Amino acid sequence: MIQQIYPAPFHNFSYELNKDFHFAAAHYIPHDAAGKCQQVHGHTYFANVTIAGDQLDDSGFLVNFKTIKELLHDRFDHGVLNDDKHFTNEDSNFFPTTEIVARVMCEIIQEYLDTTSNKPACLQVFLRETPTSYVVYRPKKERTSS
Ligand SMILES: Nc1nc2c(c(=O)[nH]1)N=C([C@H](O)[C@H](O)COP(=O)(O)OP(=O)(O)OP(=O)(O)O)CN2
Numbered sequence: 001m002i003q004q005i006y007p008a009p010f011h012n013f014s015y016e017l018n019k020d021f022h023f024a025a026a027h028y029i030p031h032d033a034a035g036k037c038q039q040v041h042g043h044t045y046f047a048n049v050t051i052a053g054d055q056l057d058d059s060g061f062l063v064n065f066k067t068i069k070e071l072l073h074d075r076f077d078h079g080v081l082n083d084d085k086h087f088t089n090e091d092s093n094f095f096p097t098t099e100i101v102a103r104v105m106c107e108i109i110q111e112y113l114d115t116t117s118n119k120p121a122c123l124q125v126f127l128r129e130t131p132t133s134y135v136v137y138r139p140k141k142e143r144t145s146s
C-alpha cells in the first residue's frame, strides 16, 4: 500500500493531496451471489483518498492528512462493517461491498470537507480489499472539476 502508484483522476485544481492508510474490518455480503463471502470474514483494507482544491485553509493545508485518517480509520478499524450505520443488509445499495465501502468513505470525507473554509473536493477513493481485488470510486459531481 505505502508508496504504491494509484490511478490519477483528471482535474484542473491547483492542489491535490493523497492520503494512504489501512484498517482491519470484518464484513459479510448478504446475497447468494457472494458465495462464501456471505459468511462473516475479515480483511485488511488498504485505502488511498484523493482530495483537490484551489484554496488552502489558514494553516496552509488543503485538509489535514491526520483528519482524513481519523474520519475513516477510527470509524471502521476493528469493526464489523455490516453493523455500521452507513450500511444495511436490507438494501443492496448499502451492502458493505468494496464498491459501496469506497463510495461511503468518499461521502464521509466530502461531508467533512463541506464544513471547511476552503471546501476542497474528494475526487477519488481507491480501496483494496484483498491482494487481488480493489475498487476505484470517483463521485460524479460538478464540484469535482475546477
Ligand atoms: N464486485 C465485488 N465482488 C466481490 C466482492 C466485492 O466487494 N465486490 N467481495 C467479495 C468478498 O467479500 C471477498 O472477500 C473478496 O473476493 P475475492 O477477490 O474473490 O477474494 P479471493 O481472496 O478469494 O480472491 P482470489 O484472487 O481468487 O484469491 C467477493 N466478490
Ligand SMILES: [Zn+2]
Residues within 6 Å of the ligand: 027, 037, 041, 042, 043, 129
Ligand atoms: Zn470480503
